[in-house]
Amino acid sequence: xxxxxxxxxxxxxxxxxxxxxxxxxxxxxxxxxxxxxxxxxxxxxxxxxxxxxxxxxxxxxxxxxxxxxxxxxxxxxxxxxxxxxxxxxxxxxxxxxxxxxxxxxxxxxxxxxxxxxxxxxxxxxxxxxxxxxxxxxxxxxxxxxxxxxxxxxxxxxxxxxxxxxxxxxxxxxxxxxxxxxxxxxxxxxxxxxxxxxxxxxxxxxxxxxxxxxxxxxxxxxxxxxxxxxxxxxxxxxxxxxxxxxxxxxxxxxxxxxxxxxxxxxxxxxxxxxxxxxxxx
Amino acid sequence: xxxxxxxxxxxxxxxxxxxxxxxxxxxxxxxxxxxxxxxxxxxxxxxxxxxxxxxxxxxxxxxxxxxxxxxxxxxxxxxxxxxxxxxxxxxxxxxxxxxxxxxxxxxxxxxxxxxxxxxxxxxxxxxxxxxxxxxxxxxxxxxxxxxxxxxxxxxxxxxxxxxxxxxxxxxxxxxxxxxxxxxxxxxxxxxxxxxxxxxxxxxxxxxxxxxxxxxxxxxxxxxxxxxxxxxxxxxxxxxxxxxxxxxxxxxxxxxxxxxxxxxxxxxxxxxxxxxxxxxxxxxxxxxxxxxxxxxxxxxxxxxxxxxxxxxxxxxxxxxxxxxxxxxxxxxxxxxxxxxxxxxxxxxxxxxxxxxxxxxxxxxxxxxxxxxxxxxxxxxxxxxxxxxxxxxxxxxxxxxxxxxxxxxxxxxxxxxxxxxxxxxxxxxx
Numbered sequence: 001x002x003x004x005x006x007x008x009x010x011x012x013x014x015x016x017x018x019x020x021x022x023x024x025x026x027x028x029x030x031x032x033x034x035x036x037x038x039x040x041x042x043x044x045x046x047x048x049x050x051x052x053x054x055x056x057x058x059x060x061x062x063x064x065x066x067x068x069x070x071x072x073x074x075x076x077x078x079x080x081x082x083x084x085x086x087x088x089x090x091x092x093x094x095x096x097x098x099x100x101x102x103x104x105x106x107x108x109x110x111x112x113x114x115x116x117x118x119x120x121x122x123x124x125x126x127x128x129x130x131x132x133x134x135x136x137x138x139x140x141x142x143x144x145x146x147x148x149x150x151x152x153x154x155x156x157x158x159x160x161x162x163x164x165x166x167x168x169x170x171x172x173x174x175x176x177x178x179x180x181x182x183x184x185x186x187x188x189x190x191x192x193x194x195x196x197x198x199x200x201x202x203x204x205x206x207x208x209x210x211x212x213x214x215x216x217x218x219x220x221x222x223x224x225x226x227x228x229x230x231x232x233x234x235x236x237x238x239x240x241x242x243x244x245x246x247x248x249x250x251x252x253x254x255x256x257x258x259x260x261x262x263x264x265x266x267x268x269x270x271x272x273x274x275x276x277x278x279x280x
Numbered sequence: 281x282x283x284x285x286x287x288x289x290x291x292x293x294x295x296x297x298x299x300x301x302x303x304x305x306x307x308x309x310x311x312x313x314x315x316x317x318x319x320x321x322x323x324x325x326x327x328x329x330x331x332x333x334x335x336x337x338x339x340x341x342x343x344x345x346x347x348x349x350x351x352x353x354x355x356x357x358x359x360x361x362x363x364x365x366x367x368x369x370x371x372x373x374x375x376x377x378x379x380x381x382x383x384x385x386x387x388x389x390x391x392x393x394x395x396x397x398x399x400x401x402x403x404x405x406x407x408x409x410x411x412x413x414x415x416x417x418x419x420x421x422x423x424x425x426x427x428x429x430x431x432x433x434x435x436x437x438x439x440x441x442x443x444x445x446x447x448x449x450x451x452x453x454x455x456x457x458x459x460x461x462x463x464x465x466x467x468x469x470x471x472x473x474x475x476x477x478x479x480x481x482x483x484x485x486x487x488x489x490x491x492x493x494x495x496x497x498x499x500x501x502x503x504x505x506x507x508x509x510x511x512x513x514x515x516x517x518x519x520x521x522x523x524x525x526x527x528x529x530x531x532x533x534x535x536x537x538x539x540x541x542x543x544x545x546x547x548x549x550x551x552x553x554x555x556x557x558x559x560x561x562x563x564x565x566x567x568x569x570x571x572x573x574x575x576x577x578x579x580x581x582x583x584x585x586x587x588x589x590x591x592x593x594x595x596x597x598x599x600x601x602x603x604x605x606x607x608x609x610x611x612x613x614x615x616x617x618x619x620x621x622x623x624x625x626x627x628x629x630x631x632x633x634x635x636x637x638x639x640x641x642x643x644x645x646x647x648x649x650x651x652x653x654x655x656x657x658x659x660x661x662x663x664x665x666x667x668x669x670x671x672x673x674x675x676x677x678x679x680x681x682x683x684x685x686x687x688x689x690x691x692x693x694x695x696x697x698x699x700x701x702x703x704x705x706x707x708x
Binding site for chain 2: 007010011014015017018021022024025026027028029031032035042048089090091093094096097098100101103106109114115116118119123124125126127128130131134146147149150151153154157182207210211213214218229232233236244247251254255258259262263266
């Protein structure tokens, strides 16, 4: 009798907590979606459920004459994709050699990577800024991409090495017996088995540039080179609130694809992270 | 045949000595192709980099002598490049000595030297890992290591608004920046104020998000709770939305006059509006709450993964033994979860220690504090940004960056010394 009553109380309380959390999670998201359909421009008049919803802000963003939003979107996609490809290539090479070979400097290299991954690369932002100035890479996408890829290497190498360590070495040893060369073992034996972690590294290195604000803001100067976040920030930073609804529309358009991508792949994220974290 | 000579010849020493001029030792060992390669490498190194090295080191030591002509910072950059090139060159040079010595030793012991063909195979086998890490490593040198060296060196200069090239020269001033930070009142007060808030922020925000994530994971993981999949998706959402967007949304919501918090939510709960953006302590509270919102889903997802892997019979056995819910939690669940996720929890702390985005985007580190270089909610990293970008205190900013890096490295080493992989020789 009291067992059953206990259970009901426990479950009711649980559902109540979850409901409160759901409201807290949804409120800001619904609020920004609502704002993006608000007819006014400013923060002051925006409500979650506007009386006369309008698509005007979305239209404005897609109007190439009035706004650079499309250009920013393309810039961001371009930078993210190139960063992703370069990161996956260099990280899989370094992680593989750290995992499979024993060479002079290996241990020191690993410790260096460990420490480097703890220091965010924008801590040295002044150095990056001056170096970019000196090499003429300021205000270019190439410079930004190089900084992103370099910054991604330590952490992702560590993550991937942790995963590769779990793939039995007997596999590549027996392939070696059969006369397979280094490259062949790498491409045809180990990499296919490492697909899950490759996906994780690819997603991380795609999303990180998309979500980076500070480096892009320091390195990019001209408006047609901006990434999405820098562009959007500039949109609201000048007079916060006055362009708020346009900012809201722009944010919704960023958040939806990323959130969708994320929810599809989050299972791999978590398993990849815990595998790398506990075993690496 | 040559066995009687063992121990009497000194090929190893001679070859190594000769190799002071790269390649000669290899010639002495009658490995002509290798010798030529070393010789050509050394010669071209001298020809190509000679001027760069000469100028580079001059610049590095003097930082320029004539204002308006010598640009100290560019000289510093070139100097660091010269330094990196030298280190790489010395590496090859050391290998040349080592190679001559080890082959000479082989001859001393009467062993046959490898033929060109065998050398080629050795090179491919032994060199393959190096070949693989080279692209990543080079990029790392220029994008990560170079900036770090630059910041370290900058910390020992007086580079600021008043010593700004090209009009003025920058000079080496030893550890004056560090002395200033700890000796001059305004710097010391600001430093410790910022450090204090950084620590409170790191522990407050991180512990809050960990506790919230864990609590929710345990609630949702109850066996008889329905709708787990949909609940989990909802609770993961804040992680899926880009943090930049969420922070900007909150920045709008916490706006004192127009934001939804002051206009709708607090009145609905019967509370007064609060000065979220202009009163440092209210901004701090808002920041910790926001970071909780942003950070709990990650912990939630991870803890859920661990909870699902705990075998059910553990709890059943505990129930049979008459354990209460609390006992089951504190004796089974909590230790297992903490054990599995401890390394990642610690990285959450270091992440928040450097969580520039939330501080900067929410309220620009503000509210502003008159007469101070740091604003009300600046943590170390955003203070460094402000010193660099708005008050041009480059030398001081670099010195603070070094202090910050030491803190992080100390924590990192402490953490990884404790993790399993560090102790397993083979894994590491």
